[in-house]
Amino acid sequence: MTAIIDYDAGNIKSVEKALLSLGEEAVITRDREKILSADHVILPGVGSFGDAMGKIRAYGLEEVIHEVVERGIPFLGICLGLQLLFERSDESEGVKGLGLLSGEIVRIPDEYGLKIPHIGWNSLKFPNHGRLFQGISEDAYVYFVHSYYLKAKDERIVTATTEYGTLIHASVEKDNIFACQFHPEKSSEVGLTILKNFISIDRA
DSSP states (O other), rough: OOEEESOOOTTOOOOOOOHHHHTOOOEOOOOOHHTOOOOOEEEOOEEEEEEEHHHHHTTTHHHHHHHHHTTTTEEEEEEEEHHTTEEEEETTTTOOOOOOOEEEEEEEOOOOTTTTTEEEEEEBOSSSSSSTTTOOOOOOEEEEESSSSEEEEEEEGGGEEEEEESSEEEEEEEETTTEEESSSGGGGHHHHHHHHHTTTTTOO
């Protein structure tokens, strides 16, 4: 069973629908015991960094998320859910992220002809091996919706990148933590393969 953490994020239902289409039991919850008893946990996200961290803390979910990671349960952050795993974001000065990984979230630079937010399909490069991308060829296309992007401190955790005015760290993996800046639940067959790969990963 996969627990989808409920902190009022916008893409929760689409993540649930994608998991159900793969035959995976999914529950949307903010209940500590349900989250900690799950085989896999997903932190989805659409919205602003500061608002999201405020809700995560208001619902008492920060400690639960850290416990999920400490217990070795496979954990996946999606879009804003990736950004929240890091220490800080330009979007919300002074707001601390979850701090599970080292890096910062910065705004996509303005460039003539580039629209921000970045909305649409972009291809991926794989600088390091990533378990989420088993069976997926380099240059596969996935769907992005974001104005801010990750610059990971340790590039060895970066398993996928894309270009949109700058080099974007599009996916990371460290131990039982996985995260995608793009939306696998909206990325057609490639995205479903990524989610299938995630739910096949065993507890650390």
